[in-house]
Amino acid sequence: EVQLVQSGAEVKKPGESLKISCKGSGYSFTSYWIGWVRQMPGKGLEWMGIIYPGDSDTRYSPSFQGQVTISADKSISTAYLQWSSLKASDTAMYYCARHVTVVTPFGWFDPWGQGTLVTVSS
């Protein structure tokens, strides 16, 4: 079974750093891009960025470029999303998801991790 398992909920203060994780299993982790998606409380889905664990090629949404860093450690089949200085506005649920393609680079996201809730409050 293809699975993405994310790290647990975090409560942080503004200005603190944070790195959350997404561990893949049941498939070749280095052969599929992994994307990250933000969902602020009561709001919709926002695509943040995507990484290819095979060579760590990373692309960001313009809205999130410079705000977060996406990385991966292929030796342990894990992708990461990190912040160097959190703000209250970073409070949200964060999902990772596997990018699936057939022949072309155009692909959808399946499956999704269970989500990591990040709360930033003083």
Added chain:
Amino acid sequence: EIVMTQSPATLSVSPGERATLSCRASQSVSSNLAWYQQKPGQAPRLLIYGASTRATGIPARFSGSGSGTEFTLTISSLQSEDFAVYYCQQYNNWPIFTFGPGTKVDIK
């Protein structure tokens, strides 16, 4: 940037009735469109990709249609477990993916 819009924002439907959800792209995305279902407290789940192909394990009452800029998700006979928020997403503009704002399907 491709902007996705969805209508209506909320759809009130009785169990057993048909639900029709719309998604529009600001420019053509060909058939590179997916639909996801999200229930409260859960992660999104893929329903449809390629505008009309059901994902593995998705019941036949879910169907997708459209191409270019206009897309539709139809749920032929709503079951209690189908009350959720539905998002469309374009993936034609690699590597920029955009979601629609969602349509909430609730019980009438």
